[in-house]
Amino acid sequence: xxxLGSIRRSFAPWDDPAAKPYISFKNVTKRFGDFVxxxxxxxxxxxREFFSLLGPSGCGKTTLLRMLAxxxxxxxxxxxxxxxxxxxxxxxxxxxxxxFQSYALFPHMSVADNIxxxxxxxxxxxxxxxxRVAQMLKLVKLEEFAKRKPxxxxxxxxxxxxxxxxxxxxxxxxxLDEPLGALDKKLREETQxxxxxxxxxxxxxxxxxxxxQEEAMTMSDRIAVMDKGIIxxxxxxxxxxxxxxxxxxxxxxxxxxxxxxxxxxxxxAHVTIKGGDGEIVGALRGSKAPAxxxxxxxxxxxxxxxVSRSKPENVDNALEGEVWDIAYLGDMTxxxxxxxxxxxxxxxxxxxxxxxxxxIGYDERIWLSFSADSGLVLER
Amino acid sequence: xxxxxxxxxxxxxxxxxxxxxxxxxxxVIFSFNESRLVTVWAGFSTKWYGELFQNQGILDAAWVTIxxxxxxxxxxxxxxxxxxxxxxxxxxxxxxxxxxxxxYAPLVMPEVITGLSLLLLFVAINFARGFWTVxxxxxxxxxxxxxxxxxxxLVSFDKSLEEAAQDLGCPPxxxxxxxxxxxxxPAVISGWMLAFTLxxxxxxxxxxxxxxxxxxxxxxxxxxxxxxVTPEINAVCTILIAIVTSGVLxxxxxxxxxxxxxxxx
Numbered sequence: 001x002x003x004l005g006s007i008r009r010s011f012a013p014w015d016d017p018a019a020k021p022y023i024s025f026k027n028v029t030k031r032f033g034d035f036v037x038x039x040x041x042x043x044x045x046x047x048r049e050f051f052s053l054l055g056p057s058g059c060g061k062t063t064l065l066r067m068l069a070x071x072x073x074x075x076x077x078x079x080x081x082x083x084x085x086x087x088x089x090x091x092x093x094x095x096x097x098x099x100f101q102s103y104a105l106f107p108h109m110s111v112a113d114n115i116x117x118x119x120x121x122x123x124x125x126x127x128x129x130x131x132r133v134a135q136m137l138k139l140v141k142l143e144e145f146a147k148r149k150p151x152x153x154x155x156x157x158x159x160x161x162x163x164x165x166x167x168x169x170x171x172x173x174x175x176l177d178e179p180l181g182a183l184d185k186k187l188r189e190e191t192q193x194x195x196x197x198x199x200x201x202x203x204x205x206x207x208x209x210x211x212x213q214e215e216a217m218t219m220s221d222r223i224a225v226m227d228k229g230i231i232x233x234x235x236x237x238x239x240x241x242x243x244x245x246x247x248x249x250x251x252x253x254x255x256x257x258x259x260x261x262x263x264x265x266x267x268x269a270h271v272t273i274k275g276g277d278g279e280i281v282g283a284l285r286g287s288k289a290p291a292x293x294x295x296x297x298x299x300x301x302x303x304x305x306x307v308s309r310s311k312p313e314n315v316d317n318a319l320e321g322e323v324w325d326i327a328y329l330g331d332m333t334x335x336x337x338x339x340x341x342x343x344x345x346x347x348x349x350x351x352x353x354x355x356x357x358x359x360i361g362y363d364e365r366i367w368l369s370f371s372a373d374s375g376l377v378l379e380r
Numbered sequence: 381x382x383x384x385x386x387x388x389x390x391x392x393x394x395x396x397x398x399x400x401x402x403x404x405x406x407x408v409i410f411s412f413n414e415s416r417l418v419t420v421w422a423g424f425s426t427k428w429y430g431e432l433f434q435n436q437g438i439l440d441a442a443w444v445t446i447x448x449x450x451x452x453x454x455x456x457x458x459x460x461x462x463x464x465x466x467x468x469x470x471x472x473x474x475x476x477x478x479x480x481x482x483x484y485a486p487l488v489m490p491e492v493i494t495g496l497s498l499l500l501l502f503v504a505i506n507f508a509r510g511f512w513t514v515x516x517x518x519x520x521x522x523x524x525x526x527x528x529x530x531x532x533x534l535v536s537f538d539k540s541l542e543e544a545a546q547d548l549g550c551p552p553x554x555x556x557x558x559x560x561x562x563x564x565x566p567a568v569i570s571g572w573m574l575a576f577t578l579x580x581x582x583x584x585x586x587x588x589x590x591x592x593x594x595x596x597x598x599x600x601x602x603x604x605x606x607x608x609v610t611p612e613i614n615a616v617c618t619i620l621i622a623i624v625t626s627g628v629l630x631x632x633x634x635x636x637x638x639x640x641x642x643x644x645x
Contacts, residue, residue: 071543091546092555104544108562118548169548 005238011221012236013046020083022047022205023068023173028077030063037063039229040077045222047172050199050206052216055226056252061209064226065175068207069098081173092121097171101178103162105150111161112137112146118169136164139198156187163195167202174199176208180215192218213253217241225249241301243285246380250299257345259298263290263377271377273298276341281316282375290379300375302348305368307335307360316372319345323364335360337368404621411614418609428611438616441600444511445580448596452518453575459519460526460575461568465556467527468534486524494521495588502589509591517589518582522575529574533567566634573631577624 013019021044030038038060045051053061066072067079070091079086086094097118106114115136119129137143140160150158159179166174179195180188196219199206210216216223217237225232225240225248233240233249244250247258261275266289272281273296282298290296312318324344325336333349347368360366411429415422432438463483470476486494498517502509541563545555561568583598590599597620601613 069543069547071546090551091543092549092551096547098544098547100540100544102538102540104538104540106541106545106559106563117545121549165544165548 004242007238009236014222019046021045022082024080026078026080028067028074028079030067030072031075036229041231043224043231045205045207047205048203050196050219050221052220052223053209053226054213054216054223056211059226060229061226062177065177065207065209069096069175070094095171096173096175097166097169098175098177099162099166099179101181103158105158105161107150110147110149111142114150114161115165115168117165122169132168136168140164155182159183159191173205173207176206178210179208195219225252243376244299245285247297247299247378250378255302255346257300257302259343261296261298263292263294263296265292270372271296273377277319277339277343281372282377283373285376285378297378298375299378300370302334302346304374305347305370307347307349308367308369311367312369315369318367318369320365320367321345323360323362323366326360326362337366407614408618411611411618413611416611418611428615432612432615435612438600441595441597444594445597448511448515448518449576449579452515452522452579453572456519456522456575457526457568457572460523460571461530463523463527464530464534467531483524483527486521491584495585498585499588509589511594513589513591514586514594514596517585518579521585522578525574525578526571529571530564530567533564537564566637570631570634573627577627580624
């Protein structure tokens with residue numbers, strides 16, 4: 001049986017029924033006046049997990065993080081950390097540290113004093129404190145900047161100070177609110193891997209809030225995709241990408257094509273739907289096929305389709321259309337194909353060779369083909 | 381700066397500034413007059429400054445004024461800062477609008493009314509009028525100026541700074557003292573300067589609320605002027621102008637620096 005995605009993971013406590021969750025949200029609801037930010041949400045996160053909360057702004061992900069840090073109290077429900085209820089525990093008494101989206105560095109203190117702040121607060125003696133600060137500065141490669149003030153640092157350096165300050169107290173759980181949001185693309189990509197290394201090195205549990213799906217995919221062990229205060233789907237990046245449970249998730253993660261139709265027939269692995277684009281057969285998600293005649297949606301990723309000029313033979317599915325838009329991105333080329341039904345489908349081709357014989361251009365009629373297992377039939 | 385210096389611009393600036401500052405410049409010049417006659421120039425001299433420091437009545441009044449200003453500015457700064465924090469931090473508490481209005485009302489209230497109402501209060505509760513009544517009155521009206529200055533700084537203060545301090549182990553009050561207060565301190569200082577200057581200047585409210593033995597300098601000057609302007613009074617006024625100007629200047633510079641730092645961030 002092949003598995004989803006191209007990575008083998010050995011760390012998967014969520015599949016182990018004996019594993020005890022480290023963080024537990026139990027039926028947590030948070031209301032601000034009439035607005036429901038988090039709606040009866042339950043969630044388990046395990047020790048040493050790199051967990052991402054992903055969603056558009058206003059979906060409740062930051063509220064979830066702030067409830068864990070203690071800046072907001074749940075309206076209903078309870079949160080447990082390592083088996084202890086966090087009810088009524090103020091932020092300064094929680095064994096949790098947070099890295100803020102704005103970094104929240106203290107502008108009147110030097111980098112070293114910023115990092116030492118939490119240690120001083122804990123009453124750690126000066127010798128040990130200085131040693132820890134030096135260690136943290138080394139960890140984030142800012143040794144020469146110890147005496148600088150935050151406003152004398154670049155964005156990337158500030159981000160590192162914020163990180164060093166948050167991990168200086170060696171919390172077992174680190175919360176990160178859009179930690180890379182203010183960095184430019186290149187720096188962001190570098191920092192993603194640094195964060196992963198740091199998490200491994202210190203053996204911490206990371207809970208991160210982000211709206212950037214690529215960032216979440218790169219770093220996380222598991223991702224919770226959120227929508228209007230509820231969790232739409234929880235899973236490994238591969239599960240979320242290759243087996244979304246709804247159109248919302250399929251659409252939010254990566255680029256996807258969704259074609260509508262009604263169930264025409266099904267067996268225990270595949271479902272055929274019939275709509276404006278003819279019959280399409282896709283993989284069944286889950287174990288129970290929807291009844292014939294029900295509305296269903298076929299979802300497929302652009303890279304899972306083959307592009308050809310002539311009608312392909314011996315394939316499960318083929319769609320014909322006119323090249324509507326075409327974009328060359330370097331590593332790949334994206335083609336938007338307008339089908340005869342008027343639907344536009346996106347396909348992408350990896351540019352494996354530099355030289356291409358007779359490339360595809362605008363206004364050509366071409367074919368897209370894909371196997372039944374490349375796409376999923378979704379019921380919602 | 382957009383637009384050029386046209387003749388029209390230059391003329392309006394000159395006329396405007398003359399209108400504003402000619403009387404003050406005249407007063408300063410005549411404070412260095414040799415003659416006893418205020419309006420006749422008889423040569424340069426600093427003798428009136430010397431005589432001023434012999435005049436016990438004026439020195440006493442100056443000492444009262446400075447004490448009142450120091451105490452009232454300090455108390456008003458503490459209370460005004462607290463009010464500003466309450467106004468900015470708890471945006472949804474019941475009666476916030478009323479509270480805001482009440483804090484700011486003295487800003488637009490005619491001084492005569494503030495003075496009179498305070499006088500009535502002190503008489504009603506049978507509070508002996510003197511040094512402390514003037515001080516209390518000055519706290520009352522300068523508090524709102526401090527609140528305005530501090531509030532404008534707090535609005536742009538990143539609340540996550542305080543949350544970060546709490547997250548790192550500070551109880552809320554400590555977080556305020558260790559992080560918020562140092563960051564907004566320049567605004568607090570300029571609030572204090574403003575309160576100090578206002579108290580130094582005030583004549584109307586002090587006249588209403590003062591009692592025997594607590595004559596402030598503006599009151600003293602006013603009562604002496606009624607008997608005729610002397611160069612001595614010009615000298616006192618010049619010193620007052622110098623103090624007030626430097627106070628306002630320092631407050632402005634502090635504000636500027638803080639804004640520039642802010643922009644830099």
